[in-house]
Amino acid sequence: MFRNFKTVPYVVFGRGCFNQLDNILSQKRENPESFMVFMVDDVFEDNRLRERIPAKPRDLLLWVNVDHEPKTEYVDRLTSRVREFSNRLPCGVIGIGGGSSMDLAKAVSLMLTNPGTSAEYQGWDLIQHPAVYHVGIPTLAGTGAEASRTTVLCGPDKKLGINSDYTPFDQIVLDPELLSGAPLDQRFYTGMDCYIHCVESLTGSYLNAFSRSYGEKALDLCTEVFIEGGPEKDDKLMVASYLGGMSIAYSQVGICHALSYGLSFVLGIHHGIGNCLTFDQLEEYYPEGVEEFRRMMEKHAIKLPWHLLSAAQEHEIEKMVDVASILDPLWENALGPDWKKIMTREKMRDLYACLLRQCQA
Amino acid sequence: MFRNFKTVPYVVFGRGCFNQLDNILSQKRENPESFMVFMVDDVFEDNRLRERIPAKPRDLLLWVNVDHEPKTEYVDRLTSRVREFSNRLPCGVIGIGGGSSMDLAKAVSLMLTNPGTSAEYQGWDLIQHPAVYHVGIPTLAGTGAEASRTTVLCGPDKKLGINSDYTPFDQIVLDPELLSGAPLDQRFYTGMDCYIHCVESLTGSYLNAFSRSYGEKALDLCTEVFIEGGPEKDDKLMVASYLGGMSIAYSQVGICHALSYGLSFVLGIHHGIGNCLTFDQLEEYYPEGVEEFRRMMEKHAIKLPWHLLSAAQEHEIEKMVDVASILDPLWENALGPDWKKIMTREKMRDLYACLLRQCQA
Numbered sequence: 148m149f150r151n152f153k154t155v156p157y158v159v160f161g162r163g164c165f166n167q168l169d170n171i172l173s174q175k176r177e178n179p180e181s182f183m184v185f186m187v188d189d190v191f192e193d194n195r196l197r198e199r200i201p202a203k204p205r206d207l208l209l210w211v212n213v214d215h216e217p218k219t220e221y222v223d224r225l226t227s228r229v230r231e232f233s234n235r236l237p238c239g240v241i242g243i244g245g246g247s248s249m250d251l252a253k254a255v256s257l258m259l260t261n262p263g264t265s266a267e268y269q270g271w272d273l274i275q276h277p278a279v280y281h282v283g284i285p286t287l288a289g290t291g292a293e294a295s296r297t298t299v300l301c302g303p304d305k306k307l308g309i310n311s312d313y314t315p316f317d318q319i320v321l322d323p324e325l326l327s328g329a330p331l332d333q334r335f336y337t338g339m340d341c342y343i344h345c346v347e348s349l350t351g352s353y354l355n356a357f358s359r360s361y362g363e364k365a366l367d368l369c370t371e372v373f374i375e376g377g378p379e380k381d382d383k384l385m386v387a388s389y390l391g392g393m394s395i396a397y398s399q400v401g402i403c404h405a406l407s408y409g410l411s412f413v414l415g416i417h418h419g420i421g422n423c424l425t426f427d428q429l430e431e432y433y434p435e436g437v438e439e440f441r442r443m444m445e446k447h448a449i450k451l452p453w454h455l456l457s458a459a460q461e462h463e464i465e466k467m468v469d470v471a472s473i474l475d476p477l478w479e480n481a482l483g484p485d486w487k488k489i490m491t492r493e494k495m496r497d498l499y500a501c502l503l504r505q506c507q508a
Numbered sequence: 509m510f511r512n513f514k515t516v517p518y519v520v521f522g523r524g525c526f527n528q529l530d531n532i533l534s535q536k537r538e539n540p541e542s543f544m545v546f547m548v549d550d551v552f553e554d555n556r557l558r559e560r561i562p563a564k565p566r567d568l569l570l571w572v573n574v575d576h577e578p579k580t581e582y583v584d585r586l587t588s589r590v591r592e593f594s595n596r597l598p599c600g601v602i603g604i605g606g607g608s609s610m611d612l613a614k615a616v617s618l619m620l621t622n623p624g625t626s627a628e629y630q631g632w633d634l635i636q637h638p639a640v641y642h643v644g645i646p647t648l649a650g651t652g653a654e655a656s657r658t659t660v661l662c663g664p665d666k667k668l669g670i671n672s673d674y675t676p677f678d679q680i681v682l683d684p685e686l687l688s689g690a691p692l693d694q695r696f697y698t699g700m701d702c703y704i705h706c707v708e709s710l711t712g713s714y715l716n717a718f719s720r721s722y723g724e725k726a727l728d729l730c731t732e733v734f735i736e737g738g739p740e741k742d743d744k745l746m747v748a749s750y751l752g753g754m755s756i757a758y759s760q761v762g763i764c765h766a767l768s769y770g771l772s773f774v775l776g777i778h779h780g781i782g783n784c785l786t787f788d789q790l791e792e793y794y795p796e797g798v799e800e801f802r803r804m805m806e807k808h809a810i811k812l813p814w815h816l817l818s819a820a821q822e823h824e825i826e827k828m829v830d831v832a833s834i835l836d837p838l839w840e841n842a843l844g845p846d847w848k849k850i851m852t853r854e855k856m857r858d859l860y861a862c863l864l865r866q867c868q869a
Contacts, residue, residue, distance in 0.1 A: 149522035161510035382717035
């Protein structure tokens with residue numbers, strides 16, 4: 148059986164297309180009593196973008212904080228705030244920000260129509276009811292959250308996405324102008340999420356011609372943006388992120404993402420940074436990718452923040468291994484069906500120990 | 509304003525995925541009285557594929573003939589046959605075949621819910637009501653009909669698509685195994701539809717980073733398939749066709765397609781062949797593309813069927829010019845906003861005259 152891949156059905160792309168959001172939403176506002184929920188990265192609270200958000204007086208605007216990776220408990224709290232605001236469902240949830248903000252919007256749109264707590268739905272195809280109409284608007288590019296069928300959350304005992312056909316956005320608004328304000332290092336780490344997941348999927352065993360085409364083009368665009376430079380960098384990075392997300396249709400990420408999940412869960416390290424720290428240590432598995440990644444770092448004068456690992460205690464490695472080791476599809480994609488013989492807990496422990504030693508170097 | 513691009517929301521890709529069709533449709537069969545309409549290229553009437561079509565006893569199977577390009581009058585006749593079959597709407601229309609068969613299925617699914625004749629809807633966004641659920645299954649690759657928001661029809665006075673957000677399929681089933689049976693020349697002409705529309709969109713003025721990425725990848729895949737050869741040719745060609753269709757989101761075709769429409773309308777020449785005959789004469793406008801196209805022809809020992817033009821009468825050139833000249837977006841994309849000063853009716857007449865002279869050469 149091949150996956151019947153659910154795509155985002157409406158995509159608008161272009162410099163300044165954020166200005167069309169009001170018009171797009173107006174077609175979904177059912178009557179004068181209906182309302183929308185805007186979930187916006189609180190980094191924009193004192194930003195010019197704030198004035199451009201087309202919220203109406205009846206709408207709910209939630210500033211979301213993504214200093215930490217999104218937690219299931221935070222999703223549940225935000226969902227409660229929407230329920231307290233009105234006893235009706237909103238006619239839309241709009242996420243504006245990076246991958247974390249978009250994932251929060253996806254998760255809240257699902258939890259408004261599905262009972263219980265979001266942690267109960269971490270996994271594959273556990274969601275029973277369609278989500279509220281939801282829109283994604285990236286202000287950082289690289290995660291692929293705008294195109295994917297998951298919303299990645301840290302739960303009480305694992306970091307795992309809510310994967311379902313109801314998870315993808317109903318509409319995305321891809322405006323490259325929104326990328327221009329991001330700090331350079333954050334832009335780099337997020338862009339590398341795309342680069343790394345393309346390397347992992349293109350070298351993986353799950354690949355087919357569909358996903359390979361998307362992955363190759365996304366990788367080419369990353370290289371253009373981060374090595375060759377040249378015009379339209381933000382446009383290309385935004386497209387790379389979307390194509391990278393699409394490439395996951397028939398592929399999977401690999402060793403870097405699996406280990407990075409453990410770092411995020413235990414130390415709260417952001418996904419993009421966790422990926423970069425991890426990938427830099429995986430020369431044995433992805434020699435060409437790591438070599439090119441280091442050239443990109445050099446070109447952009449990136450110094451990896453190894454100090455973020457200094458808080459880690461030796462005994463926390465066990466928990467990291469717990470989180471990473473349940474991600475079967477990632478390991479199988481990277482190492483084949485016999486991955487458990489190759490990547491023992493012992494070996495994972497070694498990889499984490501090696502990583503943690505870097506902060507002392 | 510940027511186009512809010514409607515994509516196909518469900519895509520399944522893989523060798524043998526045609527076998528999943530029954531399962532996919534079963535989720536749309538509402539009750540024991542509901543029925544599906546299969547519209548299948550009649551070339552498969554005596555083919556093994558016939559046995560694999562998952563039609564139930566209550567379903568309607570229509571063998572469609574696409575020896576000629578799809579006509580609005582044929583669409584109306586097929587729609588009537590569905591209405592005569594049942595006074596209920598079908599719960600799905602499934603098109604199996606090349607671009608023409610898929611376009612017929614798209615058109616019938618629209619006309620079942622929209623009053624009047626299909627000719628009334630040739631144009632942009634004239635459709636008022638959502639179509640019946642419709643599924644596209646290509647057995648030839650290159651047209652991009654599986655991904656596009658149009659169904660191209662020859663009407664009483666023009667060849668023009670029914671372009672609307674309701675036109676794209678709700679589901680496509682991309683099984684590269686289905687490509688293997690096509691005659692080699694037909695496979696080539698249809699593949700060139702993708703190659704040519706990529707050349708036209710990549711050299712056009714409408715392009716942005718989104719469409720460029722899709723177009724470049726589709727073009728690369730065409731080159732791999734038709735010049736380099738190598739493994740997975742059918743898989744790559746099927747992906748190229750889909751990506752080529754997606755690339756039209758923010759681009760347009762150009763001179764070749766515009767002139768080819770005139771040939772099809774007046775002489776009934778199939779779109780793929782019409783494109784190839786025309787493109788071969790457009791060295792002045794697409795020098796690199798035409799040069800590579802000729803290398804592809806040489807490699808595949810293709811002799812263009814110039815004799816198809818021998819039926820043309822001198823006076824019919826006026827009608828060809830009529831059909832081509834109303835395609836403003838195509839000309840503007842190719843030649844810029846002042847295209848009417850460059851591409852006068854006189855110049856179009858010359859291009860057609862030059863083309864028709866080839867059949868005497």
